[in-house]
Amino acid sequence: MNGVAPPMTTPLRVGLIGAGAISHAHVPGWLALGARITVYSQAGSHELAARYGLEVAESLDELWPGVDVIDIVTPTSTHAEFALAAIGRGKHVVCEKPLARTAADSAAVVEAAERTGVRLFPAHVVRYFPEFLAARGAIAAGRIGRPAVFRFRRQSAAPQAAWFFDDAVSGGIVMDQMIHDLDQAEWLGGPVRRVFARLQRRGGAVAPVVAAQVVLDHESGLISHVHGTWGSPALPFSYSFDLAGDTGVLRFDSARDDTVRAVFPPVEPGGYLPETSGAESPYSVEIADFARAIRSGGPARVDGADGVRAVRIAEAALESIERGLPVEVQPTGEVDASTDDTLIGARA
Amino acid sequence: MNRTTEPLRIGILSFAHPHVEAYARSLLARGVEVFGTDLTPYDAGTQRGAELAERLGIEYLDDVDAVLARAPHGVIVTAENARHRELALAAFAAGAHVLCEKPIATEPADALAMVEAADAAGVTLMTAYPVRFAPSFRELVARVRAGQFGEILAVSGTNNGKIPLDRSWFTNEAAAGGGALVDHVVHCADLLDELLGETAQEVYATANRILHADRGVEVETGGVVSIAYPSGVIATIDCSWSQPDSAATWGGLTLEVHGTRGSMRIDPFAAHISGYGTGGATWDAFGSDLDELMIDEFLGAVGDSRAPVPDGSVGVRTLAVVDAAKRSVRSGLPEGVHATA
Numbered sequence: 121m122n123g124v125a126p127p128m129t130t131p132l133r134v135g136l137i138g139a140g141a142i143s144h145a146h147v148p149g150w151l152a153l154g155a156r157i158t159v160y161s162q163a164g165s166h167e168l169a170a171r172y173g174l175e176v177a178e179s180l181d182e183l184w185p186g187v188d189v190i191d192i193v194t195p196t197s198t199h200a201e202f203a204l205a206a207i208g209r210g211k212h213v214v215c216e217k218p219l220a221r222t223a224a225d226s227a228a229v230v231e232a233a234e235r236t237g238v239r240l241f242p243a244h245v246v247r248y249f250p251e252f253l254a255a256r257g258a259i260a261a262g263r264i265g266r267p268a269v270f271r272f273r274r275q276s277a278a279p280q281a282a283w284f285f286d287d288a289v290s291g292g293i294v295m296d297q298m299i300h301d302l303d304q305a306e307w308l309g310g311p312v313r314r315v316f317a318r319l320q321r322r323g324g325a326v327a328p329v330v331a332a333q334v335v336l337d338h339e340s341g342l343i344s345h346v347h348g349t350w351g352s353p354a355l356p357f358s359y360s361f362d363l364a365g366d367t368g369v370l371r372f373d374s375a376r377d378d379t380v381r382a383v384f385p386p387v388e389p390g391g392y393l394p395e396t397s398g399a400e401s402p403y404s405v406e407i408a409d410f411a412r413a414i415r416s417g418g419p420a421r422v423d424g425a426d427g428v429r430a431v432r433i434a435e436a437a438l439e440s441i442e443r444g445l446p447v448e449v450q451p452t453g454e455v456d457a458s459t460d461d462t463l464i465g466a467r468a
Numbered sequence: 469m470n471r472t473t474e475p476l477r478i479g480i481l482s483f484a485h486p487h488v489e490a491y492a493r494s495l496l497a498r499g500v501e502v503f504g505t506d507l508t509p510y511d512a513g514t515q516r517g518a519e520l521a522e523r524l525g526i527e528y529l530d531d532v533d534a535v536l537a538r539a540p541h542g543v544i545v546t547a548e549n550a551r552h553r554e555l556a557l558a559a560f561a562a563g564a565h566v567l568c569e570k571p572i573a574t575e576p577a578d579a580l581a582m583v584e585a586a587d588a589a590g591v592t593l594m595t596a597y598p599v600r601f602a603p604s605f606r607e608l609v610a611r612v613r614a615g616q617f618g619e620i621l622a623v624s625g626t627n628n629g630k631i632p633l634d635r636s637w638f639t640n641e642a643a644a645g646g647g648a649l650v651d652h653v654v655h656c657a658d659l660l661d662e663l664l665g666e667t668a669q670e671v672y673a674t675a676n677r678i679l680h681a682d683r684g685v686e687v688e689t690g691g692v693v694s695i696a697y698p699s700g701v702i703a704t705i706d707c708s709w710s711q712p713d714s715a716a717t718w719g720g721l722t723l724e725v726h727g728t729r730g731s732m733r734i735d736p737f738a739a740h741i742s743g744y745g746t747g748g749a750t751w752d753a754f755g756s757d758l759d760e761l762m763i764d765e766f767l768g769a770v771g772d773s774r775a776p777v778p779d780g781s782v783g784v785r786t787l788a789v790v791d792a793a794k795r796s797v798r799s800g801l802p803e804g805v806h807a808t809a
Contacts, residue, residue, distance in 0.1 A: 266678055266681075267678070268676065268678035268679045268689075268690045268708065268710060269676075269678075269679070269690040269691075269692070269706065269708040269710050271626070271692075271706055273624065273724075275726070275731070314674075314800075316672050316674070316694060316802075318694055318696060318702040319702070320621040320622055320700055320701065320702045321621070322618075322619045322621050322700075322728050323618075323619070323728045327728070329621060329726075329727075329728050330621070331621045331622030331702065331726050332622075332702075333622065333624065333694060333702055333703075333704045335672065335674055335692050335694055335704070337674055341676050341677075341678055342676070342678070343674050343675075343676055343690055343691070343692050345692045345704055345706065347622075347624050347704070347724075349621075349622065349726045349731070351621075351726050351727075351731050352618070352727065352728060352729050352730055352731060354729075354730060354731075355726075355731050362626075364628070364679070364690075364708060364710035364712075365678075365679075366678055366679050366680065366681060366682070367712065368712050368714070369710060369711070369712055369715075444802060445801065445802065446672070446800060446801065
């Protein structure tokens with residue numbers, strides 16, 4: 121089948137490329153929808169398949185024929201190549217964020233998907249975390265008035281897989297971790313026009329830790345700042361935001377979530393995957409949204425243009441870190457179909 | 469000075485800064501003889517001058533000369549920022565040690581002149597940075613000194629509060645030297661100075677005027693400052709007046725430090741009992757009174773003729789961060805920090 125999106129069959133047939141840490145977040149979401157998953161990976165596919173009851177493909181050629189949707193959960197620098205290959209075979213694509221290592225590659229993937237007529241969803245899962253959605257709703261309802269100063273913070277123990285610290289592969293903490301909040305800054309606060317960033321890395325190659333701070337000027341006059349840390353092994357995962365406008369402020373800190381108090385012996389230290397506080401995993405909500413969008417042909421909460429934009433801002437931050445100077449970002453070219461502008465007070 | 473035979477005499481010059489109330493209370497509670505004078509202009513609807521002195525229970529004198537004629541051992545300057553230099557220099561000339569409200573001045577040259585004048589007069593200058601005395605900050609410093617952080621990478625500071633509109637000089641460029649950048653960067657900058665033991669090197673800052681725009685405020689009301697230190701440590705300070713008027717407390721300050729071996733966040737004003745009253749949410753703070761601890765340090769330094777901590781030189785260095793931030797907002801570029809003290 122070439123060039124045309126295949127008709128949806130029931131159950132959904134998903135080809136998973138990659139079997140690393142994040143695959144464990146995606147797989148339950150697909151399974152909850154009754155999807156049949158075939159996994160292809162250079163390593164770990166049989167273990168993953170055994171754990172969740174998946175099929176295994178030993179090669180990409182073996183993977184393509186039996187699936188309708190490709191879900192890419194590989195290291196960042198391989199995203200574009202897999203996405204273009206899948207699109208070329210007429211598959212819909214779900215791709216873990218960032219959409220690609222560069223904005224140019226991300227745009228090429230979006231362009232290819234549009235040309236081919238398949239759906240493309242960069243998996244910006246934070247858009248599916250209920251606290252961020254609640255904040256977006258509250259801003260739209262005028263709770264804080266005109267947005268003035270937003271701050272976002274995200275931290276965890278440094279990831280163990282070495283590729284996260286290889287800038288050519290992952291883009292480092294800015295492109296991998298902080299891209300979540302860079303995306304939120306625009307989703308909640310409207311288009312960014314200027315980016316300044318600093319980054320500090322220590323601990324050598326054996327036990328690297330890194331922190332970065334990004335300051336954003338938005339077109340509306342809003343200032344955002346984003347703080348990311350991949351810290352010591354003792355640092356638990358947490359994230360927070362503080363969204364101030366001229367009539368109010370919205371605050372959330374996952375470290376203060378008091379929904380559940382439980383005390384058990386420690387299982388494992390640190391860990392960098394977002395824990396979920398509620399009964400429903402945001403990853404599963406996200407995957408369900410993508411599956412619904414594929415079946416209905418309607419929009420999802422995040423689309424390809426959003427993915428390109430997030431990479432573009434992260435790229436500007438990396439350029440700022442490199443040059444030590446602020447970097448201007450071009451205004452958003454296309455109107456994002458998934459973004460209801462009336463929801464964003466800053467644009468009003 | 470002989471402390472066994474006479475109580476300390478402390479003069480207060482100007483009641484322009486509302487902190488004067490806490491300082492006066494702390495001084496009186498310690499048996500100090502307190503007198504002062506106020507300097508116009510006063511905002512309509514505010515209690516100032518002799519009336520305020522009477523309410524606080526301190527003696528009111530006619531003018532600055534009258535205060536200095538009492539030969540105070542120490543003087544507290546709680547004037548508008550732009551007046552700090554003039555009043556501090558008068559106090560030094562009278563042989564008094566000075567506790568100066570922050571920021572130490574509006575212009576770096578003024579701050580430097582104050583430090584030099586104190587040295588020349590053989591008296592000391594202390595900058596009013598009460599958060600230095602917070603037990604949580606002391607614990608943070610102790611852990612840093614003990615090496616528990618390994619190498620420090622990054623610090624994130626916030627100092628958000630309600631806009632101080634009841635005293636209009638806070639939002640007057642000439643009297644205050646600026647807005648939120650001037651009012652709220654220095655506290656975190658001071659904590660960073662103490663924590664890192666190095667002087668800020670380069671500052672990038674951005675500011676806006678969205679908060680309180682409806683009240684005709686002309687100075688910046690929101691701002692974020694990004695600082696690089698010579699060791700490579702990076703830091704930010706959110707100095708925005710972003711605590712809404714409807715909030716149950718004035719605002720707060722937080723500092724989060726990340727190192728190769730550990731991380732720590734402090735929120736020295738977090739301790740409180742929360743609830744709901746007839747006016748909505750309530751906030752009753754408890755814990756150490758940082759103003760009292762700071763006054764104790766000042767009185768101790770005055771009584772023992774020793775250098776106070778934080779001193780005037782950190783006032784100069786922290787003002788230099790503000791100065792670089794203001795230049796950066798104008799230029800849109802990172803600016804070097806010119807600190808000489």
